[in-house]
Amino acid sequence: MKIRSMIEKVDDVIATVALSLIIVIIASNVFFRFVLSQPLTWSEEISLALFVWLTFIGISSVMKRNEHVGIDYFIRKLPKKWFHFIQWLRWFVLILVTSVVFIYWGFLLMIDTHWKVTPVLGIDFKLIYVAIPLGGVLALYHLLTVAIRRDKSWFMQEEGAVQDDDSSHR
Amino acid sequence: AVEQDVHTINIAYGNQPGEPLDQQAHKWAELAEEESDGRLQLNVYPSSQLGGESDMIELAMRGNNVIVFTAYDFLMDYVPDLGILAAPYLAEEFDDLLYLTTTDWYADLENDMNDMGLALLGKETIYGERHLMTKTPVTTPEDLQGMKIRVPNNNLYIRAFHALGASPTPLPLGDLYASLQQGVIDGAENPLPVLQGTRTNEVTNHLTLTGHMKVMSIWVTGTGMMDDLPEDLERILTETSEEAARYTHEITEREEKEALETFKNEGMTIHEVDQELFREAVEPFYDSMPAWSPGLYEHVLELMEERPKED
């Protein structure tokens, strides 16, 4: 039980910590450069590595809340039965892309980078790219649990249940 | 029937359309198509459209269908000794450098590249002679002391300009103009047509003809992709790559002259300097490349001595 609640939250925690670290590192670099005339040579590569983690783990956080930007305008005009069917189709596409692009190909990309390290600190790129399959596995977990629970907010045509279309140039 | 198949190959580079290298790529595509009776089709992608140099080399190495334009300083990451071909004041003339690519020494390094999955094409490509453009006059190495000079983000350039006493500042080429404008850096270096292309002459006043590096360039692709080609096409691709490279020599030279002419006409102060002074100042550089084999510099100098002179 405890492990399950940990898995449920781990994406939010990782992404938030990554964001906090990015802020601290880039702000410190400005300080070091201005006040101490001694820029941190590693600040860029570390913050970019954390950016990859923030993005690909964050994708799971968004999946958990079913908030990825999409358009439900047209299918909302359809009869309930059709709507229900298309929501399952949508769920299937999400599973497919998550499993193949993020988990499988992400894993292949990660093991292919055996010789690549970052220029200053020599961090193994495996440690950076592992965020992709990991984020994929977490997203897949959320996708499977909503199916097992037959989560109404995913598959039923209820007002406000399907995501609000809510993003543009943010 | 297999012999009639059309093989499409993707060529990727960071240079802009119209630059000599872009003309070379198009010439190559034309020659390859002609000589293979249309069985080789080369699609060209300028301006880093398919991605950055290192990403593309990585793709090539894993056997994807792509040929990438790069330089020997970049290939140092794979086979360190190759970097010396881009070292400052190494050769008197380009023919010395071109001769080096025909030696056994080079063949050994090429084998090392092949072992890593990378094949070399267009070995006779000349990128140009690099000169220095600055805001304040530079006529001797002393003038360079502490000046912030933009260099490519590469160890070889950084160490070379350290040796000259400058403060090398690696920046993307795209940030060059704004950085000079805002006073983040004091100068830049590159072949003249590139300095013109990046409008460096608009934000600096002095051109010093240091000729600090003669840069040969090279196309790389995966050995995997080469092996997949029928033997005759592999031969045609290799031969036409050199043909296209030779075709561009004249264009490069002409564009360098034209750029210099433009700079003169626009009122830029041009300093013809004693390059010997800079050559002496850069000497410590040759001891500061830890990845190189011992005695590499001396060996390469010897090899160039052995070049049969034509007349």
Add this chain to the structure above:
Amino acid sequence: MTILLIVSLILLLILLNVPVAYAMLGGSLLYFLTNDSFMNETLTQRMISGVESFPLLGIVFFITAGVLMNYTGITRRMLTFAKLVTGHLTGGLAKVNVTMSVLTGGLSGSNVADAAMQSKILVPGMVKKGYAPGFSAALTATSSLITPILPPGIALILYGYVGNVSIGDLFIAGIIPGLLLAVFLLIYVHFAAKKRGFEQVKEERPKITDVLVASKDALLALLLPIIIIGGIRLGAFSPTEAGAIAVVYALIIGFFIYREMTFKDLWLALKESILIIATVMIIIAAGTAFGWILTLEQVPQALTSSITSLINHPILFLLIIFVFLLIVGMFIEGNVMLIILTPIFIPMLETYGIDPVHFGIFFILCLSIGTITPPIGTIMFTTAAITKVKIEVFIKEVIPFWLLLIVLTLVIIFIPAISLWLPELLS
């Protein structure tokens, strides 16, 4: 596999409510499976290449700064200030609504966040004072379009990054067009409020001392855009670092000056930020990968040569692109269009002698119009949903605003100096 089939599949998936990013990845997945020139995991590599970039890190910071505004007490003080400055005028609250977007626009880079926040804190008050709910919602939606044009802006960063255009120049170029939009709106709401008799009971003209106190309170927040623009212009820091400074500045104000923020607030604000960041970044990553496929298939190259051979006048080119973007903008998400279309447009600009900075402002304004246009306007949906205004009512009320934006865009097209004068002056 022809590229046309892939594009159709992606559009179909989008219509079927598959999230935009996953629709693009689904189509790209099929492309790689049926193409043997490149290994499959190249798709994932291209996705990462769309994330691993220092300029785009600026997006992370300006999203976070925008979210923090609501947690630090900055928003509340800006509102007090805006009310004191414009609240007593004809159509006072409508003008407050516009002024608020200008004030928050200097800190935040996202119009959706701006529209959502103001729908919550301004529209109920406007309705109470006699404004038509549809008008209030339409005004909130339209004025939120000031945010992405006024620096800092996520769209400006994205366009600058993809098109290799100076983000600092774009930031400065957006100032006058952003303010011009505000002026257009202030004039329009003035006459609309008069004609329709909104807000009969006016606020009293504020005492000068009140204005001074509120100004002092808001000053700290108003100082930030000046620090950001000044610092970038002087070359003291990059736009990305400016973003980090904005975040730290907001935190200092929240924790030490206004002393309203707690660590719990901070955690909530960061969590809210990561969701927005990830939603935007996956679209950028997927768009980069799909854009790469289009390039490999030589789609931009073919479009460039056919368009430049058909159209030979720059103004005509801009007008045709304008109509094209208005139509496409009704259906496709703005960030996707920025990623896919910027590499297509940039090479054409040279042919027509159009400054890429000028074009960028025009481009982003066009995309903004699409967000308040049916059938798929993201800002329209957001404001209508929060204010509980029916879409039909919203559409009727938004028409004059829409015309206003068309006029503004034409002005921007015909007078490049509006975008270019300030960057040239400051360079």
